Amino acid sequence: MRIALSLLATLLLAAPLFAADAPPAPAPTPAPSSPAPPATKPTTAPATPIDLATEKDKLKGLIGQEAAVRGKVVDVFVPRSGSVTILNFFAGAERRDFNAVIDKANLEAINAAFSGDVAAAVKDQTVLVTGTVSEYRGNPQIKIEKPEQLKIEPAAAAKEGKPKEEKPAEK
Numbered sequence: 801m802r803i804a805l806s807l808l809a810t811l812l813l814a815a816p817l818f819a820a821d822a823p824p825a826p827a828p829t830p831a832p833s834s835p836a837p838p839a840t841k842p843t844t845a846p847a848t849p850i851d852l853a854t855e856k857d858k859l860k861g862l863i864g865q866e867a868a869v870r871g872k873v874v875d876v877f878v879p880r881s882g883s884v885t886i887l888n889f890f891a892g893a894e895r896r897d898f899n900a901v902i903d904k905a906n907l908e909a910i911n912a913a914f915s916g917d918v919a920a921a922v923k924d925q926t927v928l929v930t931g932t933v934s935e936y937r938g939n940p941q942i943k944i945e946k947p948e949q950l951k952i953e954p955a956a957a958a959k960e961g962k963p964k965e966e967k968p969a970e971k
Contacts, residue, residue, distance in 0.1 A: 849928055852889050856897055859940035862933040869898065869942065870953070872926045876919040887922060887929075887944075899941045900929045906945050913947030926953045 850858055852871030859869070871889040878885050885907055887900040902910055902918065914921035928951045931942040944950050 852898060859898055859933055863935050863940060865933060866931065867933050867942070868928060868930045869900075870926065870928050871898070873922045873924065876923055878919070885919060887927070896937070896939045898939065899936075900927075900944055900950070901936075901941050902944045910944060910947050910950065914950075918950070922950070922952060926955075927951060928953055 849868035849870040850856075850862075852869060859867070873887045873889060874891050875888040875895070876885060877888060883904050885902040887902075888895045889899070890897050907918070910918050929942050929944065929949060931944065931949050933940050933942055935941070942949070
């Protein structure tokens with residue numbers, strides 16, 4: 801037992817000497833002085849919205865890009881399946897020239913932002929739709945996935961071609 805204790809004591813006392821022969825540990829890497837800026841997705845949205853009344857032909861050239869599109873919703877179509885809600889900006893055969901589409905999965909959140917019924921809220925209104933322009937059967941569309949992508953414009957702003965700034969209520 802004495803021999804075991806004396807070996808243990810020797811090893812404990814000699815451990816620092818063995819550590820001195822080991823290569824030095826690398827110095828810790830200093831922390832950056834300021835955090836890196838967050839990565840942001842560059843936007844390719846035009847500075848001014850595309851006006852469907854006069855510039856709808858520009859949309860086909862924007863497939864895959866972010867865009868802001870302004871137009872008057874003339875009809876809202878929901879198929880029997882209820883799988884989508886389609887905002888039509890043109891009547892008749894032109895109705896496919898551009899659409900804003902809300903998938904059933906996103907409809908509840910978007911309805912909530914428009915007093916429970918987005919279809920009734922936007923019908924016959926000038927709206928601003930933002931998002932990525934995609935193609936469906938050869939025609940441009942924007943899929944609305946969040947309420948922030950759809951804004952009803954005040955009547956005066958729609959006539960002037962720019963959003964109206966709201967003034968705070970006077971006290």
